[in-house]
Amino acid sequence: MTRVVLVHGIAQQLKGPETVAGAWLPALNDGLAISGSKTLPRDDVSVAFYGDLFRRPGHRGLGEPPLDASDMESGLEHELLLSWWQAAAGAEAGVPGPDAPARVRTPRVIQRALHALSHSSFFARLSEGAMIGSARQVRRYFTEAGIRHAAEERLTRAVTVETTTIVAHSLGSVVAYETLCAHPHWQDLTLITLGSPLAVRGLVFDRLHPVPHGGTARWPLPVKRWINIADHGDAVALVKELAPRFGSRIQDLTVDNGAHVHDVRPYLTARETGLVLAEALA
Incomplete structure (x- = not known):
């Protein structure tokens, strides 16, 4: 019995639905327990896994070389990386901003952005290739x-x-929103978005299906309640409040994820997430 469906974000291409569930469910249940609610058995949870759609095929010999700054495509990939850089620099004192002089010889803007993001709390755990790959997944979607x-x-x-x-977490919130809009016959669903980039103009918001009009997006008809949760320093969730773009019925909440601002696990263990999930299940 699938009571809760989980929708992951970027950089999950080397995992699978059971791997994602294995990481998410303990954190989700921790959030429920911390909020004083009953936890969920594995059978109540399902993962809408799509990460394999981005997995590159294998090659003979030495395989493909890792991505570097020269592989960054102009347009959306470039703009995404710069928006992450600006947001991370604004939220963290240790991240040099676009106007700060480079401490190493990084003449290209993309290389400077990658170097700066390596000092941020979220992107520090990712290689340059992984950062480029993350932007590429958004562009390909x-x-x-x-x-x-x-x-x-x-x-x-x-x-x-x-x-x-x-x-739904990160890019998964885009998948969830567009799918819900495409299925108006579904009924009485609660949508919980975590670290969502849905309201980022130009990069995400204006590319949605259905296309927003007059700066306002369509409400997904199957959704009776929508709670959006963001860490104040989450560079991916550049716009923390969705209500101004998607409707005043949205409840926008902020949490503190510590050093791992975009990681889904601290989002799930937060008491705020546990409370809204428990209310939805009740």
């Missing part, structure tokens, strides 16, 4: 119709008549 459709199909198959709640 919005520009490759096959990937977008396949991700929607994965979530569609995961939702059952017993489902009451969808919990």
